[in-house]
Amino acid sequence: MPIEVRVPTILRTYTGGSKAVETTGANVAEAIDNLEDAHTGIKERLVQDDQVRRFINVYVNDEDIRFSGGLRTELSDGDVVVILPAVAGGSA
Amino acid sequence: MLTIDRATYDAIVAHARRDHPDEACGVVAGAAGSDLPTRFVPMLNAARSPTFYEFDSTDLLALYREMDDRDEEPVVIYHSHTATQAYPSRTDIDLASEPGAHYVLVSTRECGSGAGPVDFRSYRIADEQVSEEEIRVVDSYTDADVAQPATKE
Numbered sequence: 001m002p003i004e005v006r007v008p009t010i011l012r013t014y015t016g017g018s019k020a021v022e023t024t025g026a027n028v029a030e031a032i033d034n035l036e037d038a039h040t041g042i043k044e045r046l047v048q049d050d051q052v053r054r055f056i057n058v059y060v061n062d063e064d065i066r067f068s069g070g071l072r073t074e075l076s077d078g079d080v081v082v083i084l085p086a087v088a089g090g091s092a
Numbered sequence: 093m094l095t096i097d098r099a100t101y102d103a104i105v106a107h108a109r110r111d112h113p114d115e116a117c118g119v120v121a122g123a124a125g126s127d128l129p130t131r132f133v134p135m136l137n138a139a140r141s142p143t144f145y146e147f148d149s150t151d152l153l154a155l156y157r158e159m160d161d162r163d164e165e166p167v168v169i170y171h172s173h174t175a176t177q178a179y180p181s182r183t184d185i186d187l188a189s190e191p192g193a194h195y196v197l198v199s200t201r202e203c204g205s206g207a208g209p210v211d212f213r214s215y216r217i218a219d220e221q222v223s224e225e226e227i228r229v230v231d232s233y234t235d236a237d238v239a240q241p242a243t244k245e
Contacts (some may be wrong), residue, residue: 010223082153085187085215086149087147088114088144090145091174091175
């Protein structure tokens with residue numbers, strides 16, 4: 001069973017409008033590389049300097065990967081990866 | 093145009109006053125496609141800052157999951173500016189990620205946490221472009237509001 005990736009509204013231009021796509025990979029970095037093969041351009045929106053971008057949140061089975069090893073967080077078949085842009089801003 | 097009921101409008105303003113001088117933030121969810129903000133969800137500003145706001149990442153996931161389960165969207169995303177005008181900053185524009193939402197800005201620079209005047213304004217932010225829109229505050233939504241949602245540009 002592959003890994004399911006839930007895609008936020010602003011990145012659905014890369015997935016032909018799909019809210020969820022499937023991919024494979026032993027960890028999040030690999031999954032994103034495989035996602036990039038099928039949906040060119042999406043990686044740049046997620047990753048910068050080999051880290052998840054500051055204002056992008058990636059969750060594996062409901063856990064923010066910042067607390068579980070970042071892009072090296074391991075994945076198993078059937079895992080669900082959720083991508084959500086931060087809701088943030090401010091006067092600064 | 094943003095159509096919003098008085099109770100929700102007042103709840104946003106009360107939240108902004110309460111958290112002053114830190115920025116307050118939250119969403120008003122509504123049925124997907126309705127363009128009507130009905131469910132007020134104040135969020136914790138994880139940054140606890142007078143110049144920045146960010147939803148806590150765990151709260152953010154819970155919020156989106158809940159909206160998904162209820163077939164809702166973030167119709168309004170609001171935050172306050174506590175020392176500047178109610179206009180989107182460069183940061184607000186760069187980080188805006190819901191092109192379908194009404195971005196509401198409330199300025200508490202005049203009233204602080206007191207009862208003075210607030211500035212309450214609404215914008216669309218998409219592709220780095222900001223457009224201010226009219227706000228219609230209603231006592232409650234009528235059948236016409238429900239049947240004919242304002243068109244989204």
